[in-house]
Amino acid sequence: MKTILMALIAGFMIKPALAQDIDVKVDTRQLEASVERIAETAVEHVMAGFGDAHHSKSEKLQEQSTQEVEIPLTNPGERGTLKVYSRNGRIKIVGYDGRTVKVKMIRYGKKVSKSSDKNGMRLISNGGFNFEASEQNNNVKVENEGWNNRVDFEIQVPKNFDLKVESYNNGHIDVEGVDGELDLESYNGPITMTNISGSASASTYNGAVKAIFTSVTADVPMNFDTYNGDVDITVPGGTKFSTKMKTNREIYTDFESFNLIQTKPTRNRDPRRGGTSIKIENWVQGDLNGGGAEVTMKTRNGNIYIRRG
Template identity: 35%
Template sequence: MKRGNLKYLVLLIGIITSVQLSAQQYEEKLVVPLSKPGEKGSLEVGLIMGSIKVEGYNGKEVIVTAKAFDRYNEEGKRERTQERHSDNKTDLTGLKKISSNGFELDIEEKDNHVEISSDHFNKRIDLEIKVPINFSLELGTVNNGDIYVSNVDGNHEISNVNGDIEMYAISGSVVASTVNGKLVMEFDRVAPNTPMAFAGMNKNIDLTLPADTKATLKMDSKMGEIYTDFDAELVKSGPEVNKSTKSGIYKVSVSQSVTAKLNGGGPEI
C-alpha cells in the first residue's frame, strides 16, 4: 500500500468508541473527506478476514461502516482459556474475565486516494463503503468474506481467496480473480482499448457485457464448459508457445485456449 504525508488519520476503534450491537458484534461509522471533492479518486482495501461491499453514490465523501465480529463464541473462548491454563494448573475459580472487544482499522486519505486496512486475523471485520461514482477500486480479502461492488466507474483490481466476487452496474475495466468462489461481472460500459482479465477456480465465472462491446476473448477451462449468447466469431489458432532463457535455463511452455471476436474484435479479455 502507498504511504506518504497523510491528510487524514489512523483510526483506532476500541471498546470506548464502539457501539455494542450484541455480545459479538460492534459497529463504527466514519466519514472521510476528500482532498479534491468532485474529482476522480481511488479506494484501496485490504482485509485478512471479512467482507467488502462498495457502492457508488452521488456524493463527495467516502463513508465507511465497519462491523466487527468475534470469530468464536464466548463459550468456546472460555473452554479454550481453561484448557490453556489447565497445563499451568491455574485456578480460575471465582475470577471474572474482562474482554477487550475493540478492533483496529487504519484509514488514510491523500490526493483522493483512500486506503483502508486491518491486520486482524482472528476477528472478522465487514466493511460497507460508499464512494463517489467516479472511483477506481483495488480490493482484496482472504478469509470468511465476499466482495460486492455496484455503480462505480473506473479501473478496478479485485481479488478474493475464499469467497465470491460480484460486481454490478460497472463501467470501466476490471481485473478480477478468486479461488473458492463464484465470479459475477455485469458491465454497463466497457473502457475502450483497455484489456481485462477474469480468473476463477472451483466455481463459475459469469460475464455480462454491453451488446456493442468490441473485444477479443481468450477463454480456457480446465474442468468445465464455456457458454455464450453472443454472436461471437471463433478464431482458429494453434497452441501458444512461450520460450524463455532467463538465468541460463531454456524453458518452453505450451498452452491452448479458445479465441473469439466480439463485433470484429478489440482489447483482449
C-alpha cells in the first residue's frame, strides 16, 4: 500500500519540475491536496476491505446467545429518558406504541465445541451477560461495561422518549421513530437516525452521521460531528436554522432557500503583550429559510449534505 501511495505522489511531483522547464504555472497546493485526497480514499477502501474480511471471519467462529428483559415505568404514558452505555456492541433503539422499555441483548462468544482438544477439554460456555438496568421516575439506565465480549442491544422505547447513548467498539448506533432530545456518541461506527422528531446531537470518529427528521424543534441548537465519513441531514422544507460547516471536501444542498454568509474575521487583543491578531477560521456559514438556531456540521474525510425532506 505504501509503495502505491509513494508512486502516486512521485507521479504528481514530476509535473511541477517539467512545468518549470516549459514555463507553465502549476498550483502545487492543489496538487498536494489531490494527492492527500487520493491517499485518504485509498486507505479508506483498503481498511474497509480488511474490516469486512475480519468481521466475516470472526463471525464464523462465534455463536450468539440472547436474553430479553422488560422494564416497567413509574409513570407510563409520560415522557421519559433512556441512557445506554456500552463498551463493545451495536445499539438499535426503536420507538413503539408501548408503555414499557423492552431490552434484547445479543451476546457473541466462541462457538461451543462438541469435540475435545488435545488436552481432553472442550468449551461448554462463554459465561453470562454483563448487564445492569435501573428505572426511577421514568429515567431508565441500561449498561454493559464489558470490553472483551460484544453485546448488541435492541431496545424498544415509547415514542416520546429522550435518549443519551454512548458506544465504543463495534459502536453502530441506529435510532428510529423516536420523538425527543437525542444525544448520541460513538467511536467506532456510524450513527443513523431515521424518522425522528425533536432535536439531535451526534458525534462519532469512524463512520457517517445521518439524520432524517420528520420535524425539528425550533430554537434548539444541534451538532453533527465525525472525522471519517459524511454528515447527511434531511429536514422538512419549512425548517429554519443557521449553520456552521467545516469539511475538507464538498457541501451540497437541494434547498433553494439556503443562503451562504461571508465568514467574518475575528480580532483579538493581548493586553499583556500588546498588538492584535486577526483570524479567519475554515468554517462555511449559511442560513436556511432565513436562519434560526445554530446547527454545527463537521467532518474531515467526508461531504456534507443538507437535504429537503
